[in-house]
Amino acid sequence: MTSSPKDRRYTKEHEWARLGDGEAMVGITDFAQEQLGDLVYFDLPEPGAQVRQHAKLGEVESVKAVSEIYAPLSGEVIEVNQKAMDSPELVNQDPYGEGWLLKVRPADASEMDSLLSAEDYDALVATAEGGQH
Amino acid sequence: MKWLWVLGVIAALAALSSACGGGDKAAPSLSDADLKNIVMVT
Amino acid sequence: MSDGERRDMGSKLSFGRGRPGRTAVTLPDCDVPLAEMPSPSLLRDDLPLPEMSQPEIVRYFTNLACLNYSVDTGFYPLGSCSMKYNPKLHEDLARLSGFAQVHPLQPIETVQGALALMHELQGFLAEITGMHAVSLAPAAGAHGELTSILTVRAYLEHRGESRHKVLVPDSAHGTNLATVSTAGFQCLPIASDARGNTDLAALAEALDEDVAALMLTLPNTLGLFDQNIVQIAQMVHETGAQLYCDGANLNALLGQVKIGDLGFDVVQMNLHKTFSTPHGGGGPGAGPVAVKAHLAPFLPSPFVGQAANGAYVFEEPEHSIGKVGAFHGNFGIMVRAYAYIRSLGAPGLREVSENAVLNANYLLACLREAYDLPYERRCLHEVVFSGSRQRAKGVHTSDVAKRLIDYGFHPPTVYFPLIVDEALMIEPTETESKETLDAFCEAMLVIAREAEEEPELLRSAPHDAPLRRLDEAAAARHPVLRWQREDQA
Structure with missing residues (x-):
């Protein structure tokens, strides 16, 4: 497992958020896309919708299963990545770049502090991979 | 003796079946308008 | 077929085969006066249907059918689906004219044999599951699940209880979650423990006065028998909730233990799995629901009962949730399941x-x-x-x-x-x-x-x-x- 980018923070449910100028980009992690397999569909809120940290943000469908996506931050959705909606394979190919999902205007940027650092997230993934029950 | 048992099962079902009848006469009759609708839908 | 031909069959449609003007049958000359079509607009000429000779058509479809994989052609170990062999005798029995030629709107006195079979099958399934009453109406497993949960909802409403949540283990069939939300409940997942059983601590934490039921598959989808089932039943009942069994895996328990004895209040069975009726290709299936006495008045209609003079009649339970489908369920499937149970008997089912x-x-x-x-x-x-x-x-x-x-x-x-x-x-x-x-x-x-x-x-x-x-x-x-x-x- 390569290490996750350090310019953003992570949830235990395998989403990431990267804070920019008054907005945050949100996506799913490389581990998430690898586990889900080929992605085929996203069900995400429209711009203008309010999302709450750790509450259900939407759904992602892969050839294997449908999974829930949780919001890493609270705030208002300001943009949905239409390119990724039209070509879900972008999220498989480049989950941290071209394959971002949403832009959110954060209600409280300090919520970022409650998320995992790249090191902590990588440690979490290492146990998930090794820890089959 | 298992085959005898199965024969008994067949006989039981045949008896139940013969206690039913007349279904072939209960077929619905369709008007010309019904038939035309079916053709349209198909 | 050669390998090349097999590949060809897998991808090539009947379109593009044959030649224009070729036909499979020759119709005799018309010997009655010709009539106009009611409306020329009913005729279409935009369908380029393939024109093939009879041997071409027969070979096309026969070769296509040869590509099918079925339990009649090979081993079919699809988990959670019980793709067991379907004895061919059952097909003959389901085709007996008294079963195959009856119409659901026939006068009831002309279908007494069919009703007798349904009545007996209700009894067999009640005996096998250790339950009090059985509805044969649901047309498939997931339909049986929904019928079960709607029955539970009607029971709770009748008691004046307002409960909004249904608990479902994280190993459950996806249909369980769909059932819960279709029935208007909120679904709460319960974790499994390291042994593959329901996590008792998680269950205890989730159980409260707002929980209507726990849906438990037994054995669960891991193929494991939940070793704490008696304790689970006690915990669920202490909060006034109902215990529902997804009986999709009943094949493991036939004749060994009765679902009712374990404390379950309601169970759906999949006749097309456990009772060896044909399966796959979209059905039809059958998902009868068996319940304890307190839920019986809420089962869907119709229920086959027996009048004082011995005649079989359709009855509506007192507080029935009503009809869950047209007529009386998939009768042809019931005939096959009945034949299966009668042929095997109790020792055979065990x-x-x-x-x-x-x-x-x-x-x-x-x-x-x-x-x-x-x-x-x-x-x-x-x-x-x-x-x-x-x-x-x-x-x-x-x-x-x-x-x-x-x-x-x-x-x-x-x-x-x-x-x-x-x-x-x-x-x-x-x-x-x-x-x-x-x-x-x-x-x-x-x-x-x-x-x-x-x-x-x-x-x-x-x-x-x-x-x-x-x-x-x-x-x-x-x-x-x-x-x-x-x-x-």
């Missing part, structure tokens, strides 16, 4: 579950060295392996499944249950011989070796099928839902 469990444990023992076993326990009627060891070599469970096609077997269920990484869920059923099981194990062991030595062979499988690896992602992303003429595409 042997069914014994052999189903024996066969699954035989596979477990043969394959455990080559595939990871997520729960170190003996299984019941199905065994779930994890392909995590193969994944370390870059081979996924889907590759193992595709490679099995090359060895002539239908792949098992994959990627379910969701709580097992790279899951492979195998259900052999009781009808398979040791030779068949050995051949399947041999193929699985060869594939495990190939995963180590030649992983590319698996990643590009199947190699010997009418079609090679299909692009499932493209099919889901850009579905082509109907055929179009090339000049219109």
Whole structure:
């Protein structure tokens, strides 16, 4: 497992958020896309919708299963990545770049502090991979 | 003796079946308008 | 067919075959006066139907049918589906004219034999499950689930209770969650513990006065019997909730234990799994629901009862949730299930579950060295392996499944249950011989070796099928839902 980018923070449910100028980009992690397999569909809120940290943000469908996506931050959705909606394979190919999902205007940027650092997230993934029950 | 048992099962079902009848006469009759609708839908 | 022809059959449609003007039948000259069509607009000429001779059509469809894989052509170890052999005698019995030729709107006195069969079947299923009353109305397993939960809801409403949540373990069939939300409840997942049982601490935490029911599959989708079931039933009932059993896996329990004795209030059965009625290809199935006495007044109508003079009648339970489908359920399926139960009898049904469990444990023992076993326990009627060891070599469970096609077997269920990484869920059923099981194990062991030595062979499988690896992602992303003429595409 390569290490996750350090310019953003992570949830235990395998989403990431990267804070920019008054907005945050949100996506799913490389581990998430690898586990889900080929992605085929996203069900995400429209711009203008309010999302709450750790509450259900939407759904992602892969050839294997449908999974829930949780919001890493609270705030208002300001943009949905239409390119990724039209070509879900972008999220498989480049989950941290071209394959971002949403832009959110954060209600409280300090919520970022409650998320995992790249090191902590990588440690979490290492146990998930090794820890089959 | 298992085959005898199965024969008994067949006989039981045949008896139940013969206690039913007349279904072939209960077929619905369709008007010309019904038939035309079916053709349209198909 | 040659290999080339088989591939051709897999991809080429009847369109483009034959020649214009060719026909399969010659109609006699018309010997009555010709009449005008009612409206010329009913005639279409935009359908370029293939024009083929009779031998061309017969060969086309016969060859197409030869590509089918079914339990009549080979081993079909699809987990959680109980793809057992369907005795052919049942087909003859279901075609007896008194069953096949009756109409649901016939006067009831002319269908007494059919009603007698339904009445007896209700009794058999009540006896097998240890329940009080049975409704045969639901048309399939998931329909039976929904009927069960609606019955529970009606019961709770009748008692004036307002409960909004239904608990579902994280190993559950996806239909359970759909049932809960379709019935208007909120679904709360319950974790499984390290042994594959329901996590009692998680259950205790989730149980409160707002919980209407716990839906539990027994044995669960891991093929494991929940060892705390008696305690679970007690915990659920203490809060006034109902305990529902998803009976999709009843094949493991036939004649061994009664669902009702374990404390369940309601169970749905899948006649097309446990009771060996034909299965797949969209049905029809049948999902009868059996309940304890307190839920009986809420079952759907109709219920087959017996009048004082011995005549069979359709009855509506006192507080019935009403109809769940047209007429009386899938009657032809009931005839086959009835014949199955009567043919086997109680000792035979007990042997069914014994052999189903024996066969699954035989596979477990043969394959455990080559595939990871997520729960170190003996299984019941199905065994779930994890392909995590193969994944370390870059081979996924889907590759193992595709490679099995090359060895002539239908792949098992994959990627379910969701709580097992790279899951492979195998259900052999009781009808398979040791030779068949050995051949399947041999193929699985060869594939495990190939995963180590030649992983590319698996990643590009199947190699010997009418079609090679299909692009499932493209099919889901850009579905082509109907055929179009090339000049219109």
